[in-house]
Structure formats: C-alpha cells, structure tokens
Amino acid sequence: MFGLDGPRIPPKSGKPARLVILAHGYGSNGEDLIGLAPYFARVLPDAVFVSPNAPEPVPGYAGGYQWFPLARLDPQTTAAGVRAAAPVLDRFIDTELTRYGLPANACALVGFSQGTMMSLHVGLRRAEPLGAVLGYSGMLAAPELLPQEIRSRPPVALVHGDRDDVIPPQALFMTAEGLAAAGTPSLWRLCRGAGHTITEDALQLGGRFLRAAFDGRLAGWGAPERKQA
Numbered sequence: 088m089f090g091l092d093g094p095r096i097p098p099k100s101g102k103p104a105r106l107v108i109l110a111h112g113y114g115s116n117g118e119d120l121i122g123l124a125p126y127f128a129r130v131l132p133d134a135v136f137v138s139p140n141a142p143e144p145v146p147g148y149a150g151g152y153q154w155f156p157l158a159r160l161d162p163q164t165t166a167a168g169v170r171a172a173a174p175v176l177d178r179f180i181d182t183e184l185t186r187y188g189l190p191a192n193a194c195a196l197v198g199f200s201q202g203t204m205m206s207l208h209v210g211l212r213r214a215e216p217l218g219a220v221l222g223y224s225g226m227l228a229a230p231e232l233l234p235q236e237i238r239s240r241p242p243v244a245l246v247h248g249d250r251d252d253v254i255p256p257q258a259l260f261m262t263a264e265g266l267a268a269a270g271t272p273s274l275w276r277l278c279r280g281a282g283h284t285i286t287e288d289a290l291q292l293g294g295r296f297l298r299a300a301f302d303g304r305l306a307g308w309g310a311p312e313r314k315q316a
Contacts, residue, residue, distance in 0.1 A: 091176070109199075117138035199224055244274040
C-alpha cells in the first residue's frame with residue numbers, strides 16, 4: 088500500500104494546535120468527508136483537518152476508495168480487512184503529527200462507517216493515547232481481541248442512526264459493550280430517524296465531544312487495566 092494523502096483545511100487561528108484526521112467510508116473519498124471540517128472548526132478554530140483517501144480504489148466506483156474490500160459484513164472478513172489496512176493509517180497518523188509538530192494527544196480520529204472501523208482499531212492500539220476517537224455509523228471489528236491488544240484508552244464517542252440500513256443500529260451497542268469489556272468506556276447516541284448518514288445533530292454532538300476531549304474535560308477516561316490474579 089502507498090502512503091495516504093487527501094484534502095486539508097488549515098486552522099482559522101493560523102498555526103495548528105490540534106489535528107483532526109477524517110477517515111471516510113467504503114466507496115467514498117477524502118473530498119467527501121472534508122466537508123465536516125467547517126462544522127467542527129466552529130468549536131476547534133486551532134485545528135487542522137485532513138481527510139486522506141483510503142489506500143485502495145473501489146472497482147466500479149469512479150473516485151471511490153476503500154480501506155479494505157467489503158462485500159458484506161462478515162465478522163471474519165471485516166476483522167482481517169481492518170487488521171491488514173491498519174498499518175497504513177497508523178503511519179499516516181505519525182506522519183501528520185510530525186508534519187505539524189504535535190503530540191499524540193493533540194490528534195483526534197473521526198471516522199464514518201468503514202472509517203469508524205479503522206479509527207477504533209488503530210486508535211486503541213497506539214502506545215501513546217490520541218486525544219479522541221469519534222465514530223459515526225460504524226462498528227468495532229473483532230471485539231473479542233481488543234482486551235488483549237488494547238494499548239491506550241482515549242475518549243471514544245459513538246453516534247449511529249436508528250434507521251441505518253447499511254450497518255444496523257445494534258452495532259452501536261455491540262461496539263460499546265466491546266469497548267467496555269476492554270476497560271474503556273464510551274459516550275454514545277442513537278439518533279432518531281437517521282439512516283446511514285451524519286445529521287446536523289450528530290455533527291453538533293461530535294463537535295462538543297471533541298472540544299471536551301481536547302480541553303482535558305475527559306481526563307482519566309479509561310478504566311485501569313484489569314490484572315489477572
């Protein structure tokens with residue numbers, strides 16, 4: 088896989104003090120999800136936003152990319168795909184932090200659908216905790232492996248529509264339970280009447296969460312690791 092890149096929006100305040108990486112869904116691209124930046128910039132004026140194209144083009148989708156092939160939501164296929172694609176997103180985070188001279192806790196991952204799968208997988212397996220992970224309309228792949236593989240516990244928020252016909256709403260609760268089993272809590276919201284999309288309410292919720300996380304109001308978020316007797 089080649090290195091990632093995509094559209095960027097600089098901070099309103101000038102020099103970046105925060106970094107928000109937007110991970111798009113299957114068949115989409117960075118130009119799509121960078122559209123969230125103006126909404127989040129209202130509460131994060133010191134943040135730079137970058138929305139990389141996923142590493143693989145989707146056959147038959149003009150301008151569409153994928154983090155990994157996803158014909159259906161088979162747990163084993165999804166788990167293998169997320170794991171295979173994780174290193175390229177992990178390297179991208181390191182590259183962007185170096186580019187802007189920022190520490191890990193100044194970076195947030197924001198994902199949609201397949202991008203949420205990637206953000207949850209990578210964000211909880213980095214040695215230095217990120218500032219936040221915000222996932223829209225996604226799910227946690229291979230939750231049974233997370234308790235043994237988790238390395239950090241950044242604040243996590245999950246937002247899902249109760250009429251999502253792509254990734255069912257039940258995935259929200261399965262993800263929250265999987266995170267809790269690994270010793271990390273999550274904020275979550277099931278949006279009434281919403282499908283597989285990001286509504287205005289969901290954007291407002293996400294913005295408030297990111298601001299609180301970056302301001303340190305969610306410090307001590309993760310529970311202590313459980314020690315075996």
